[in-house]
Amino acid sequence: MALPDAADVQVEVARFEAELARAASPREAQAARDRFLGRRNSVVASWMQTIASAPPEQKKQIGRLANELKQAVEERWRRYAAGAEAAARPAGAVDVTLPGRARPLGHRHPLTVVRDQMEEIFSRMGFALVEGPEVEDEWHCFDALNMPAEHPARDMQDTLYLASPVAGDAGAPGDRRTLLRTHTSAMQIRYMLAHTPPIRIVVPGRVYRRDDLDLTHTPAFSQIEGLVVGEGISLADLKGTLAAFARDMFGTGSRLRLRPSFFPYTEPSAEVDISCWKCDGAGCAMCKRTGWIEILGCGMVHPAVFEAVGYDPERYTGFAWGIGIERVAILRYQVEDIRLFYENDLRFLEQFPH
Template sequence: MKEKLEALKQEALAQLQDVNDPQQLNDLRVKYLGKKGALTEILRGMGALSAEERPVIGQVANDVRGAIEEVISSKQEAFQQQETEERLRAEKVDVTLPGRKLTQGAVHPLSKVIQDIEDIFIGMGYRVAEGPEVETDYFNFEALNLPKNHPARDMQDSFYLTEDLLMRTQTSPVQARTMLSMQGKAPVKIICPGRVFRRDDDDATHSFQFHQIEGLVIGENIRMSDLKGTLLQFVQEMFGDNTQIRLRPSFFPFTEPSAEVDVSCVKCGGSGCRVCKQTGWLEILGCGMVHPKVLEMGGYDSEKYSGFAFGMGVERIAMLKYGVDDIRHFFNNDAAFLNQFTRI
């Protein structure tokens, strides 16, 4: 058995000497030292040896294993060193090359418009109020004078999650929540920015998700003229000092009287062009005096207090301000489109 072990050692060392591939090295390791390898096969015969021979043969076997393992370990280190050197050569950096220019990010145009609108109204004494995007049917509809089965609910095709919970269709619920939290105290001057959701068409001017900013003022002797003056101040700061507004009678369940607000065309100044379809005016938002029922449900005495409310689509403002003709551009993450706003 001692001769077999010595012969195995010489054979293994001879084959290992010519190895030039890590996979070949591993194959030889398994061949000679594996569980079913040649060394294990020889050692199975140790049971037939006498008690005096076993320690001697065991020591020889250990010497053979150690010699083979030493060569294998040396080869593995050489292969690892070679691999490291090749990787370093491949990843070598030429420090004399000019550096790569870092592109600078920018605020998204919708976020910029929201910030601009907030700044304008904060400058007029308003504060920003926020609320949940998943809203109850009560705050989204009933507290705004839209009871069950009210036909105006059809104007806002909604995403219902349960019978009582839905994705809010407007930021008006924030107004209702704010009124209740004020417990009938005045004055109230808030704007409510945020995302809203409706099952709407997906085209150049509509999206199932968009942004609104609504405003609410409650106090004593609040008049329609206060509302008009506020909106005129807003549009002139947003679109320029020469911008004018006009109010057209309309209907909203939570305001009475109600109006649609148009601004003089931001392209032609009111003379008529393709953008305003030769009318000189562009629709921009809805508004009105807060309905007495909405005041009462919010905890206010409608005989003592009055108020006005307005609501605008942020995308609509952004499209007019920046001359964008398709609302989907704001949500497509198109770098070429967004890069136009890096200097705004």
Template sequence: MKTAPDRVHPLWDEFCRHLNSVSSLVELSDLKDKYLGRKRGLISLELRKLGALSPQERPAAGHELNELKKRVEKLLSQRTGEFKEKERLRKLEMEGIDVTLPGYAFAPSAIHPLRRVWKEMEEIFVRMGFAVVSGPEVESDYYNFEALNIPKGHPARDDQDTLYLSENLVLRTHTSPVQIRTMENQKPPIRIIVPGRVYRRDAVDATHTPMFHQIEGLLVDEGISLADLKGTLEVFFKVLFSPDTRVRLRPSYFPFVEPGAELDISCIFCAGGGCRVCKKSGWIEILGAGMVHPRILERVGYDPEKYTGFAWGMGIDRIALLKYQVNDLRLFFENDVRFLRQF
């Protein structure tokens, strides 16, 4: 920091020393205050002393001080620029990308086969105009049983092998409680599907696990008949499996539908000719369904003379077994990567 003035004010050397020890913009700003601050700045104080000098001394001293002030200002602004540039370069370096570094290794992952089938089924129904609805997995006895025409002591409760959390709380044994919850809160027309987990106290084997997945469906409107149920599910299975798939209804009993039915699809492996999977029958049992019981419609405040509806419940896991030709349900839940990698 060499300078070549004719007469240098003693503050100049002191300022230069200070400036050399400054290492940040904050310190630089402090230094500026120390010398140029309007009230207590060292140069400002010197300038104020000029008034006490004799008229002969004053011009030279004034000139000297003004020169000093100019130089100090110039150096400060220069140094500020340098610090800012340094900071800019530092940021660039931090944010910069070194293209010569080796890349990251990403572990490949995939969607679980059950989730994949779930999504696929959901999308088909959504395209048909159904809304996707969910409900609690911990359910009250009322919604899981009572409201669905399964009062205490009803033999249908035995079929369900319920996992009770307390006297009135269960892990839901089917997705059907969401039918009631939806109808209580909405006026017809209703057109929903309810995919989700359900729980039963089953011993684990190739076709049973204590937790599995269902897709419930419910449609309520004026003039809905069993033919609508059959047509809706026929379209669904044609899209899901193949356009050749046929469906048939067989009479059955579920407490919350009247009439109740089981729906079979033509065997997707032998096209109805008879094979090991369909036990030579040409048909595969796939789901339970029926027309919503008038008593249930009444209970949620719908007029059963005006509105009718159909409902079904089907196992997502069962569809996945068929679709991927897997013969053991447990494989889906064991998280064996060698199995999962095949999908």
């Protein structure tokens, strides 16, 4: 055997540490210790033996190295043993890796998750959260929103009418509700009648349409309506508000595009596209290669609507919008079939936050 030198001490100590680290049980650790410190056939013992055959001028040096190694290994072993003792199970110890005892947490519905997020964003922007009734009358749902009796939106194929009227709030006489609201915009009217500007509200809620149930349509869905009314409110403010919302909801890089459109209760009216948050406008499957995703309809409140609620349209201007919550949820969670939102399959629901 070659005579050990100073570097060998470091090598052997490192080897001992590695063996201890690999030891899966106290027995294996003890065996490793014995391989280094045992009376026979151990590393330290073999170094001691080489003293006998070493040249006289080196005997002292080897003896010193062997001692150094012995002390270093003993020191490592003490440390290891102290740690192992701490890790040993005292009486009454439990297996902390066993599962805890708790009822599993339930999950919010994805439509609630999206709605909560939008409510939170608009609350922060100073919007009051308001809710309204789902059964409505023709005046609040249509007439007051500049949709006179012959308007196509009032055709039987769009609106679900009740076979018999339902009593309205607090059973006020004459308050007969005859249809399921087709949009949350009906609440614009109720709120404006009860308040004076300035107004800044969002109205989340369920709306109904006479639509068949298929991949992309449901006879009921949810919206968040927004309404801002005051003096000097402009379309620029509408853009600024929705742009701030889009950055919060869809990412700080979101851009907005307004395309003129038509709604009876806004003038001017626009459809709003948001730059695709998946491809950032480059064009992908989600945005049908256009780079834009249509997200909502909006516009400046039509003066006829202000007249219907007794506001002076010369003095007040305002804007309104309606966002489909299902639409946002479908895009955000990449849901292929809108019906999944209404099947209430736990395997689906459990994928959403608590």
